[in-house]
Amino acid sequence: MTDQYLVTLTVNGEDHELLVTARRTLVDALRHDLHLTGTHVGCEHGVCGACTILVDGAPARACLMFAVQAEGRDLRTVESLGSPDSPNDLQRAFSEHHALQCGFCTPGFLMLAEGFLASRPRATKAEIREAVSANLCRCTGYQTIVEAVDDCASRRRCAPDTTEGEATPEPGQNDTPRPA
Ligand code: FES
Ligand code: FES
Structure with missing residues (x-):
């Protein structure tokens, strides 16, 4: 019999206790144990980015974590x-800019962009293009995805600032790590 381990996963602000085998991937735990099927599974090799979630605020491939x-x-x-x-x-911007067709890759792009904009709110379009190149989309093309993320970033910059003391990144400084 395979050993199982009791883990507590904190997902979207809620704690969940689960019994999992050591080799249970995080994406399978999210989808099959917690029924959070918004996170998709494509390649299962860390290539496509369909499984991108935020781990401690940074985009990460859930298929590459146990x-x-x-x-x-x-x-x-x-x-x-x-x-x-x-x-x-961000989701509204994707809809308005027609930044999806089949939608399979979309959850991964949304979480990639959400994490990216949180750390790089003043990113240029070129930096957004570089960031979204981490994930694969087979049917939309990247132009509308870049437009959607850029539009969302612009609107967030124009929105009233509700944070205090947040450091403003230097222009051109891109310290967002590519997803693991
Ligand atoms: S499923 Fe493709 S990177 Fe995770
Ligand atoms: S919208 Fe179909 S793969 Fe991206």
Whole structure:
């Protein structure tokens, strides 16, 4: 019989206790154990980015992590952004710019962009293009995805600032790591 481990995963602000085998991937735990099926699985090799979530605020490939490695980390999936009835501003921008066709890659792009904009709110279009190149889209093309992320970033910059003391990155400084 395969050994199982009790882990607590903190997902979208809620703690979940799970019994998992050591080799249970994080993406399988999210989808099959917690029924958070918004996170998609494509290549399972860390290439396509369909499984991108935020781990401690940074984009990461959930297919490359084991569930046991995620204990104590702050996990955010696409379900944290909004709902069909109440999409967040990034999701609305994707819709307005037609930044998806089949939508399979979209949850990964949304979480990649959400993490990127959180750390690089003043990113240039070229930096956005570089950031979204980490994920693969087979049917939309990248232009509308770049337009959507750029539009969302512009609108967020124009919105009233509710944060205090947040450091403003230097122009051209891109310190966002590529997803693991
Ligand atoms: S499923 Fe392709 S990178 Fe994870
Ligand atoms: S919208 Fe179909 S793969 Fe990206």
